[in-house]
Amino acid sequence: MHKLFKALLMSMVAFSAIFLATGCSAETGKPAQETANSNKFPAFQTVDVAGNPVTQDIFKGKKITVVNIWGTFCPPCIEEMPELGKWAREMPQDAQIIGLVCDAIGPSDKETTAAAVKILKDANASFVNILPDDNLLKYLESIDAVPTTIFVDSDGNIIGEKVIGADVAKYKQQVKGYLK
Template sequence: MHKLFRILLLSMVAFSSIFLATGCSAENGKAAQETANSNKFPAFQTVDVAGNTVTQDIFKGKKITVVNIWGTFCPPCIEEMPELGRWAREMPQDAQIIGIVCDASGPSDKETAAAAVRILKDANVGFVNILPDDKVLEFLSNIEAVPTTIFVDSNGNIIGEKVIGAEVAKYKEQVKRYLK
């Protein structure tokens, strides 16, 4: 029995490692599709998890915004949150992090917002996390897995390369490179 338990435990650890390295599949299962305007983040007007209005103006005044697309169902997303919270508090003035709760069905999804608030509180995250409106939901349909992190300049242009998986060191490299 002890040997069976050990094998099961090792299997779970291996499975978790794969999840952490690659991220969770997007809930809707859609394959990535290139769009004609994939280099621009869509204009939007939605709310954050606290119900405050947020628009694409959130990008203005920052040279770079790290956009972390995550889901309340995704263990790697949740596990990287404390590190993202610490990093957000240490970022230079011309950079910021925002999150998009990808499994929210829209700005009025109270249940997913409540789950996100619990996760963010437990992780000591203070940066803005939005619930997607229709335009952001359409944009998210092109995301293969979560977490996926993209980088946006002050004009809403997507810059650099997206990072799929919980790879905070890679996020930091891109920000450092861009701010040089």
């Protein structure tokens, strides 16, 4: 019985490691590995989780913006949020991070917004997190897994390699390489 329990425990640990490395399916919460391919981030006019207006002008004035696409249903997304919050406070002046709450069905989605606000507060992650407008909802249709993290330059161009799954060290490596 002890060997069976140990084998079951090891299987659960292995599954958890795979789950955390690959992320959640944006629709089902199951592991997935593909995302959108586009070299221009869509124009948008929306609000953040606090109701403040946000447009693609958020990218201007920064050499690089880390866009973390995440969902309130996704354990790996939630687990990386404290580290993202800490990193956002330490970023150089020419870089920033923003979140995109993928499971909100628009700026008027009060239930998902409330869940996102609680997650961000609990994680001490005070960086801007936006709710998708129609253009971003259309863009999110091509995102298969969260977290998916992309990198955007000051002109709104998607640059570098997207990162699928929770891997803050990899995000930092990309930003550091771009800012050199």
